[in-house]
Amino acid sequence: MEATASAKYLRGSAQKARLVVDMIRGKDVNQALAILRFSKKRAATGIEKCMRSAIANANEAAEKANISIDPDDLWVRTAFVDRGPTKNRRRVRPAPQGRAYREQRHFCHITISLSNDAKPEPKASKSAGPTVPSKPAKLAESKGRKRGGAAAAPRAKKVAPKADVTEAAEKPSTKKASKKKS
Numbered sequence: 001m002e003a004t005a006s007a008k009y010l011r012g013s014a015q016k017a018r019l020v021v022d023m024i025r026g027k028d029v030n031q032a033l034a035i036l037r038f039s040k041k042r043a044a045t046g047i048e049k050c051m052r053s054a055i056a057n058a059n060e061a062a063e064k065a066n067i068s069i070d071p072d073d074l075w076v077r078t079a080f081v082d083r084g085p086t087k088n089r090r091r092v093r094p095a096p097q098g099r100a101y102r103e104q105r106h107f108c109h110i111t112i113s114l115s116n117d118a119k120p121e122p123k124a125s126k127s128a129g130p131t132v133p134s135k136p137a138k139l140a141e142s143k144g145r146k147r148g149g150a151a152a153a154p155r156a157k158k159v160a161p162k163a164d165v166t167e168a169a170e171k172p173s174t175k176k177a178s179k180k181k182s
Helices: 014-024 029-037 044-064 135-143 162-170
Strands: 002-011 075-094 100-115
Touching (some): 002 044, 014 029, 029 044, 044 100
Antiparallel strands (some): 002 100, 075 100
16 A cells, blocks of 8 residues: 655755655655654754655555554655745845845755555675676766766776686795895
């Protein structure tokens, strides 16, 4: 069973509300409510109200369908934030070189969907050992980076073949220790 709730025209920008919504996506309802309760973000209070509304919607839908539902079994299936309207206020903020900027008041719309179906298991990565990525994989990986330069993209370590490593370990060292004259 799935239940949805939305809160519209919440004060604050959508970008700031997304930071809070990202923390609760995919979590159990109790864990998500605890995160929202103790978060220091201002958007958390509005998102918590929307979450409680979604829980109430799930209970109501279950009663109408004559199904018993345990609120502890619910988890956050989807949660997203859309940008709402921007209201231009009649106030002006001073700007450089004699200009003036209008103050804008941002709003956002939040939608939360809860479900009591089984959670999908995370996909296991298939990594048997260290592999050297091919050139197209390196290119695709580098496009996802935000910054360029040598600091952002450290070089991949070269892996020596196993046969060379065992031969080097079997040979005794032939270096002679030199003595210092005092």
